[in-house]
Amino acid sequence: MLDYITSYLSDSVKITPGQAGNVFWALVYILIIFGGVSVAVIAMNWLERKALAHFQIRLGPMRVGPHGLLQPIADALKLFTKEDIIPAAADKLVFWIAPLIILCASFTTYIVVPFGPAHAVTDLNIGILFMLGVSSLAVLGVVMAGWASNSHYPLIGALRSSAQMVSYEIAMGLAVVSAVLMTSLNATGTGTLSMIGIVHAQQAQHVWFLFKFFPLGLIAFVIFAIAMVAETNRAPFDLPEAESELTAGFHTEYSGLRWSLFMLGEYAAMIAVSSIAVTLWLGGWMRPFPNALTGETWDLVFSLFPGFTFLALSVFAFVGVIRMPKHPYFRLQTMGLAGFGAVLGLIGLILFVPPVRDRVQDIYWFSAKVAGFMYLYIWYRATFPRYRFDQLMKVGWKVLLPVALGVLIVTAILGVLL
């Protein structure tokens, strides 16, 4: 048994636990990813509120913990302890299952997300297809929630979202296919649908697919980036939960824990689709300029990034400590912030240790790219008004779809010619 566990850890194994057939490590990975994504969602929740607040000249959460750092936890506690209401006229079973479907759909996709060449649960050879397929199941949860609530606003929200998600899936799929086409530009002429294979293809072709056949890759990427915002029901495409029109859309009748499951699912889905975009167009786990800036020195420099990032965060925290009011009332908060900064600094120092450094690099670059997308989500939300339903459909069917088709065809032609 111990051998079975340690066999995966030997240096010669350079594949995912799923491929190696190691169920133990696959389970460990699943747990790590589940926990990591949950923590990321919590962090995202805090960051979104903070960043949005600063966009809007306010402070955001400031009371629970230093700079509101414990706010998401307080919120989670509140949601856990709230009364669980099921409307009397609701279809109880469907009402009960709907949030679970959304949650399962968005978390299942992480099985194939490649955080590194060996850092994924498994490498399905239909990886990207699997991700699109499973994430498209989330719409079922939305529709079920809206219908089961037996109320008008959720029903309209569900109708809107089903139409919206089905429409944008098509443009999204076409954009993905044009990226997949690019993977076949090698000696054998066979492409791949595997997430890890796609990143390897970018490595082999010495270019992120974003810049491949410029500007074709860029256009496909932009189409995907727009469609993925629509897929996850975020501003400016947040019609299914348009607050000012439908109160809260499909989850109007939900409260407490069930409601928080919707939120968890939504944020997990945001991270998941961003992961697809990173994998397909931004070189996945690869560090910037893996081919231009080669050699021992550059490898060392880039491997120091994770450590420095955490150190910088800890410096930020300590600056916050210094700027805290010197009133005794704030003593606990100041100490908390200092402790938080110390933890960040410690993590940063650990990340400088060579074996850790080498293993964590891939995950760091992948997460950093995904974090960029998360920031974009917040930025959109602060800037854009909401589309109207017919305009949304117009954008999806009359702009994105033809452009995506055109990009696909031109990519195919260029692929044959070159």
Next chain:
Amino acid sequence: MIERLKAQYGSGIEPLTYLKQNYMIADSSLIPELLQVLRDQEEFDYCVDVTALHYPQREKQFDVIWILYSHPRNERIRVKTMIKDGEAIPSSVSIWPTANWLEREVYDMFGIRFEGHPDLKRILLSDGWKGHPLRKDYGIIQQDNEWVQINLGIESGQ
């Protein structure tokens, strides 16, 4: 303008001016035509307000007042007519669509019925409201007292 109207309707209208504001008291039988004429021939295209006054001592208890404004002439005029309690008056919704809600409000507050109004029902008060609050004989606490007597079993909520 006044002369023309006077010539047309004779003693039916009585033009007056108070504090530089023109108004006329018209016989209630003239009402739909006079308003129509004011709109079509005298260009009073904007009905500012429809309201009423209650004089319980008079025989004709109610004044119904149209406040009109003419965009081309930049001029206001008020048309006033007197009716008895329970008497209906022709609606002016077909002349100025604005009058729809304004007449509903007058009905709600005074109980004056407008004949030919497309949808005459209470607007500000609930459908089950008793009485018409802007009549002078309507006490402001009677509704309240009735409610507490029924629901709380006490004499007065004040």
Next chain:
Amino acid sequence: MAPVATTFFFYFLSGVTLISALMVITQRNAVHSALALILSLLGQAALYLMLYAPFVAGVQIILYAGGIMVLFLFVIMLVSIERQQKEEQFNKLWLVGLTAAVALGGLFIGVYVKGKSLFSGPLRPLPETSNTQDIAVMLYGNYMFAFEIASLLLLVAIIGAVVMAKKRI
């Protein structure tokens, strides 16, 4: 990866598929039927995975469970369910249905009994990795014409549906 508990999963998934398929026709509520159908389709997708046909499984999930069934639900939700539940089933051809079911069952049993002699030769499982490529070769190589005909048929159906549903185009 080596398969684990194959027999158990096969019977489990078949059971899920069959029971939910039965629920599709026994449920009174149309939305429940549709949800059961989705479950049935997902069970099928999992069975495809067990047959080393991941591409077909993926397409099954994307197209049927995630796409077509959502549109089904969309339509069902727009139709008043209360009215529908009161209405009688429009189809009285249970005799024909029974005959068809018996015939189909007979065919299945026949294939099961005589199958070995009908399809002689060893089973040739395709390697997992080249599965997708093989499907592509078949669809766009060997059966190109049939494939295009099918897509043309679908196009005609779409146009027909639009014409029927919309008074003015």
Next chain:
Amino acid sequence: MTDATKYLSHLELGGPDKTYLDSNELIINMGPQHPATHGVLRVILKLDGEKVLGTECVIGYLHRGVEKIAEHRTYTMFNPYVDRMDYVAAVSNGLGYCEAVEKLLNIEAPPRANYIRVILTELNRLASHQLWLGTHALDIGAMTPLFYTFRDREEILKIFEKYCGARLTTHAFRIGGCQYETYEGFERDVKKFVDFARPKIVEYEELLTTNRIWLERTKGVGKISAKDCIALGVTGPVLRASGVKWDLRKAQPYANYPEFDFEIPIGQNGDTYDRYLVRMEEMRQSLRIIEQAVAKIPEGPIMAKVPKVMKPAVGEIYHSIEAPKGELGYFVVSDGSTQPYRVRVRPPSFVNLQALDLMVRGQLVADVIAVIGTLDIVLGEVDR
């Protein structure tokens, strides 16, 4: 004339075009508790999918019987009540009422009082428009302008607070003039505000005016022609956006507006976008008026000679002003006693709201929100 009447009554309209694949109509209650109905407005929507077939407004949830209260108060005692009608433009309400009673009493406010009145009223117009912009943008989904406008509105409210001690329901004016002399540094504060507010308006416009989604959401939405506007009695920026150059400050001037140089912005299409532009320009014009008023403000008394007990002669008066929402009129009837025999308020929001049905018919649910926002209604005034 117009066929607007036929739109106005009501939901039994006959079905939409019947085809054999027709879907069901949906009746939705929007409000009285709804984030986008700006208070307790309830709109019953009859929908075909997302298309609006008809609406009916149910109002009166905030009815307080202001007109009845007036009959039981003296002229002076009633003054604070008018602030509670359009509570985001309380100063305008007070101005209208005070001027109406002054006219009835045949007195005139002294020049300095008039200047103070104009400054405060225009500041209030600005505050009202800022509140409108923030909430309207929020309804359409743009969150950020709300916070920008509230930050800037705060500066106006600070001036009000320093002047009369209240921020929202100011009760700033008295019949015959103003109660309070300006505080030390009032002019400086107002000047500072004008310089502060100009670039802020540019800031709002940067966020919205050329934003593609904003354009798509507002252009061609809730269109209403000038003819329909006049027939339905719609006034204020809504009327001006339809191309009618009619502003009571110019048409029938009151206070000392003739002394100031300002423009009346008008639109062409009468859609939501034009109404937005008109209000944005009005904010600039208000700043212009404030700037001129502060520069010219004379010394002198702030109260006219007003009898301690007000007993206007028997008679009646109608006086109206250009409130931020439109024509705000007071019809005051005196029977010679200390209490008004009747005070009728002609509320702009109430009359403008009547146009909602015409404006949203045939459009989508999302447009109903946009149109309610663009009508700029305040339920305190609709229901009184």
